Amino acid sequence: GYLPANVDRRESTLKRKRKEYFAFVEQYYDSRNDENHQDTYRQIHIDIPRMSPEVLRLQPKVTEIFERILFIWAIRHPASGYVQGINDLVTPFFVVFICEYIEEEEVENFDVSSLPEEVLQNIEADSYWCMSKLLDGIQDNYTFAQPGIQKKVKMLEELISRIDEQVHRHLDQHEVKYLQFAFRWMNNLLMREVPLRCTIRLWDTYQSEPEGFSHFHLYVCAAFLVRWRKEILEEKDFQELLIFLQNLPTVHWGNEEISVLLAEAYRLKFAFADAPNHYKK
Amino acid sequence: MGSAEEDYNFVFKVVLIGESGVGKTNLLSRFTRNEFNHDSRTTIGVEFSTRTILVGDAVVKAQIWDTAGLERYRAITSAYYRGAVGALVVFDITKHQTYDVVDRWLKELYDHAEASIVVMLVGNKTDLAQAREVPMEEAKMFADNNGLLFVETSALDSTNVEQAFETILKEIFHKVQKQKQRNSQSNTVSLANESPESTAPAQTEKRPCCVAL
Numbered sequence: 001g002y003l004p005a006n007v008d009r010r011e012s013t014l015k016r017k018r019k020e021y022f023a024f025v026e027q028y029y030d031s032r033n034d035e036n037h038q039d040t041y042r043q044i045h046i047d048i049p050r051m052s053p054e055v056l057r058l059q060p061k062v063t064e065i066f067e068r069i070l071f072i073w074a075i076r077h078p079a080s081g082y083v084q085g086i087n088d089l090v091t092p093f094f095v096v097f098i099c100e101y102i103e104e105e106e107v108e109n110f111d112v113s114s115l116p117e118e119v120l121q122n123i124e125a126d127s128y129w130c131m132s133k134l135l136d137g138i139q140d141n142y143t144f145a146q147p148g149i150q151k152k153v154k155m156l157e158e159l160i161s162r163i164d165e166q167v168h169r170h171l172d173q174h175e176v177k178y179l180q181f182a183f184r185w186m187n188n189l190l191m192r193e194v195p196l197r198c199t200i201r202l203w204d205t206y207q208s209e210p211e212g213f214s215h216f217h218l219y220v221c222a223a224f225l226v227r228w229r230k231e232i233l234e235e236k237d238f239q240e241l242l243i244f245l246q247n248l249p250t251v252h253w254g255n256e257e258i259s260v261l262l263a264e265a266y267r268l269k270f271a272f273a274d275a276p277n278h279y280k281k
Numbered sequence: 282m283g284s285a286e287e288d289y290n291f292v293f294k295v296v297l298i299g300e301s302g303v304g305k306t307n308l309l310s311r312f313t314r315n316e317f318n319h320d321s322r323t324t325i326g327v328e329f330s331t332r333t334i335l336v337g338d339a340v341v342k343a344q345i346w347d348t349a350g351l352e353r354y355r356a357i358t359s360a361y362y363r364g365a366v367g368a369l370v371v372f373d374i375t376k377h378q379t380y381d382v383v384d385r386w387l388k389e390l391y392d393h394a395e396a397s398i399v400v401m402l403v404g405n406k407t408d409l410a411q412a413r414e415v416p417m418e419e420a421k422m423f424a425d426n427n428g429l430l431f432v433e434t435s436a437l438d439s440t441n442v443e444q445a446f447e448t449i450l451k452e453i454f455h456k457v458q459k460q461k462q463r464n465s466q467s468n469t470v471s472l473a474n475e476s477p478e479s480t481a482p483a484q485t486e487k488r489p490c491c492v493a494l
Binding site: 046084188 | 301302320321322323325326327328329330331342344349360
């Protein structure tokens with residue numbers, strides 16, 4: 001994400017960024033119990049054990065690392081500060097970096113504290129910068145009243161009304177509001193809707209796509225919703241619809257499903273992004 | 282998840298509010314699915330669950346909205362108060378801070394919901410009684426003074442969870458019944474005189490969905 005394109009400069013950039021991060025830690029982390037920061041710290045502290053997904057999160061070492069990453073980020077971004085959901089966004093980076101040292105299948109049972117301290121520090125700093133870079137592109141998702149999310153949910157609604165009018169009408173008829181299910185899709189970048197392995201695959205594409213997290217994500221959400229059109233149209237009741245939409249059956253999803261989803265998202269973006277009146281009523 | 286064709290007489294919309302981490306999600310999952318999750322994930326935005334119970338002869342479907350307890354989300358969650366006929370204001374008996382802000386939650390609730398909404402104060406986590414910071418008498422008195430129902434629960438060991446929801450649903454039911462009687466006695470349909478969204482909260486009869494959100 002944040003590395004320079006020039007291969008020769010990468011190693012030195014990494015070193016510099018890692019140093020910079022630990023300088024922040026030194027500078028700010030002791031302030032976590034200060035009066036004006038303790039609310040932030042308390043919230044982070046109670047949220048870490050409640051992150052998605054279950055992998056790794058209950059190990060004290062991991063908790064410690066995540067708390068530092070999130071606290072430093074919150075302190076350095078006072079306009080948004082810490083918002084629930086941001087805690088989830090560290091995990092994919094962290095897991096990917098950990099997987100350089102272990103087999104992917106081992107992640108679930110792996111004792112993180114068995115890695116050398118230096119390796120862990122590098123992972124922590126790299127995760128921090130990757131998360132920072134990601135959040136830079138979607139900061140208005142997390143500023144007061146979350147305008148970025150409000151806007152994107154509206155855009156999703158507008159998009160669906162053109163892509164699949166039948167689904168749109170069906171939701172409308174049963175008084176299902178997009179905000180009721182898609183808020184989380186935006187706030188947590190679909191992390192709560194698909195298994196972690198799928199999130200990692202999905203984000204891989206987002207990173208290689210210009211404005212992947214802020215713009216392309218919208219088309220992925222549209223493709224994701226329409227993917228369930230059959231099930232949605234079969235449900236004829238507000239409550240059942242909402243329960244379905246908030247608990248989509250993706251436990252078994254893997255790369256294949258994500259590839260299909262991404263292909264469909266590309267198709268939609270190609271057909272609709274630069275044609276705001278396409279299929280408009 | 283029940284079948285879509287369930288038959289019921291009433292749908293009552295109930296919201297769960299209170300500080301982050303007091304156990305709102307687990308109260309809901311205990312009541313609707315009899316589950317408790319030690320590390321249940323933070324609620325993002327609103328999440329939704331239902332359960333149908335019998336009140337007298339009437340089949341009542343409780344439509345329960347679980348909201349995120351973090352400040353930042355409130356701009357979004359306030360819209361979800363609309364149409365609610367009941368609210369559980371939850372605090373954690375082992376964290377005084379979560380009780381101190383009950384006032385603020387009540388204010389927000391009355392700002393957005395119907396004045397007739399039935400409100401219950403819930404002190405959760407009685408299984409951690411050895412760490413109690415909020416005396417039961419104090420909370421009970423606060424509830425009495427503010428016209429709230431009150432109960433202490435433990436979502437973990439199930440104590441009073443069923444009773445809490447049943448009590449509030451019954452209370453709502455009786456309120457609705459009384460309102461109906463009054464309406465038929467006076468022979469004027471008072472519901473129709475006022476604007477439909479503002480009076481008839483989520484308590485429509487024999488209609489699958491009633492909430493104008």
